[in-house]
Amino acid sequence: MTSSRPWYKVLYIQVLIAIAIGIAIGHYFPKTGVAMKPLGDGFIALIKMMIAPVIFCTVVHGIGSMSDLKKVGRIGIKTLFYFEAVSTLALAIGLLVGEVLQPGKGFNIDPSTLDPKAVASYVARAKEEGIVAHLMGIIPDSFFGALARGDLLQVLLVSILSGLVIARLGEVGQKINAAIDAAAKLFFGIIGMIVRVAPIGAFGAMAFTIGAYGIGSLANLAALIATFYLTSILFVLVVLGTIAHFAGFSILRFIAYIKDELLIVLGTSSSETVLPHMIQKMEHLGASKSVVGLVIPTGYSFNLDGTNIYMTLATLFLAQATNTPLTLGQEMGILAIAMITSKGASGVTGAGFVTLAATLAVIPDIPVQSIAILLGIDKFMSECRALTNLVGNGVATVVMSRWEGELDAKALHETMAHPLRVGEELEAQSV
Template sequence: MTTTTMAGAPVAPPVAKPWYKVLYVQVLIAIVLGAILGWLWPQVATNEWIKALGDGFIKLIKMVIAPIIFCTVVSGIAHIQDAKKVGRIGVKALVYFEVVSTFALVIGLIVGNLVRPGSGFGNAAANEAAVASYAKQAAGQRSVDFVLHIIPDTVVGAFAQGEILQVLLFAVLFGFALMSLGERGHTIRSFIDDAAHAVFGVISIVMRAAPIGAFGAMAYTIGKFGTGAILNLVGLIATFYVTAALFVFVVLGLIARTAGFSIFKFLAYIKDELLIVLGTSSSESALPSLMEKLERLGCSKSVVGLVVPTGYSFNLDGTNIYMTLATLFIAQALGVDLSFGQQLTILVVTMLTSKGASGITGAGFITLAATLAVVDPRLVPGMAIVLGIDKFMSECRALTNLCGNGVACVIVAWWEGELDRDKLNANLAKQIDPTDMETAITTD
């Protein structure tokens, strides 16, 4: 099958990357090899150097947490000034994002507490030395101390010590200050955006070591906790997928029905974008084509131009569900009981740390590290438990984020009275769109 343009010029098919160079395949192979090593030779798998492979990768991830959180939060807030150009649309979009994101977080917490996928993991064999050091650090801290600790002594100190809440506080203040500068802050905003791209570039380099980290983490996990740990990890994956499906088909489905369209027909309409995301594990890879399709669906250009890009920073439903479930799983696996107040902290912290996490593969794991450090430092060593399976959940995170942002755009357009109902019905009914015929012709 070949593809030609309307002018008749042949379009060369994309060169497929060799299977052994695909990160997804490399991580899968590493996980399998790590599980085999931990199962057959547990003494070798629990060697400190094998454990260091997973720990080293986690340290690389933690290395970039503070700068990426700062850049994404500042950039997201500073660019809200674009929302002022379209007045009510920006406000409605942000209100919708926060309400629906809260639903996603609450659903994740409810399911995590009911199913308890981390129970019975074997917390007695946890890294007691690491947990004890964090427990000593957190012991005796009063509520007033916690609040005062959010305020850094110096901005540089917050970054140097990796204090995420302190970095978040400064990022929020800096973002609003930059937003108030208006056009005068353009240079700084551009610098922050470029810096964010550079840090994401660092993360992309770090992610190349993911197979090595996954191998070490999985080998040590199976060797230390036994093959029974596999059942808990598979249970976490299954719980996450079921919870995400529940959110998409029930919560988003009800929201879509309120606006007069079917979530099933909408998902069928964006199936190509869903497949792109499935292959790349990043919802950002489908951003251009999603925006084009939403315009063809009947959403006004101004709504699409504002809601979709903003949603990629402020409306990460899949990431929110993952944060709550993974945090509860690690706490249950390590035998750490989280109080009601700490679980409320997950809601507040995740609402901030998840911003900007849809950009690249593995970013959800980075925000998990930030969330764990704030909720309870004793949970940070437990990141090694979920490292080996993070790739499986990355797919679902990105897919859920994409669905959430697509529905959000249609809802805001309908709310603002800028949705062409005739176009919406025609496209969801799978009627031929002439613009598709102008793009390419496919022949056998």
């Protein structure tokens, strides 16, 4: 039983302690903190090496088990419709809050004094990742090339195609699907081992962040940081909370249920580090495997609520900070452009910053070099983006399962009644 486990063996407590130690080391011994970077990078690399095979097995097995292939298309359309509606709402909220609170007012920054070289790499990358290039990039060079590179959308494409074919192969397809399900157990077993070193990864990433950028770097842009965090919290509690309520569960209990994953994301600033674990937890929550397999991976590229809030809020902040006047029509244009550019961002660190650069690149009114203002705090902002994205994708998975009539209400209610206990039981099983 989890009640007999010593407190120091509970994963989320270990991660909390590691984050606190990382902050202390980074603050008091910045050079040592910066030297800890390989620990965080190594943990993220370990997780990323397992993402492609886990997604492939999960999606293929889910689709391959469906007798009605029309169901795949139906779930896909419903999922994209939900993502578009919630993502647009997140963009609009970021725009509204930025207009009302005006966190950039009074900065009076002259764009000509900013060094464009500081953000040249982000701007160049943003231009390379245009809409056409992004769409073409979904198609891998080869079947195994997608798995080797680990590109989420490429893996999703080959997984869906494989699942559709397996579902039509009859008895042969069932045998292949059984083998894929067995392989998934292997990969999830490896994930369970890797997650045990999450505290080390969180310590290294946090020590580096504080050591490299310093807590003092937060002071100059405290208004923007506070506004973004407050907006994200309100979005989760009010918007996602309302959606969760109608889906039959409490957003606060759901957050308690995925506390381990949230703390790992807080430490690493990347939601990809918990993608495989989220798949397992959503299935345990009562969501069907087929829905989980489609919604979670797709959400990592199309349902980034935190990134969307950041994009419109940061865009207005830069306009206000550089005294660039914007009309209502221009703000609506920003919203429309952000709806397109946000679709290519993934859950990895820094993607939101590149997407912001892509948005500014097509808005000539706001100097693109002004994003240099945000360079020093982007690491801190990325943590909130990743946390909000993770909660949004988890809620979407439960909602879509309920929409499809495939949500195990009993499992949902039992889990939500004791989210902390259930989460610790799942953690103990993976040890």
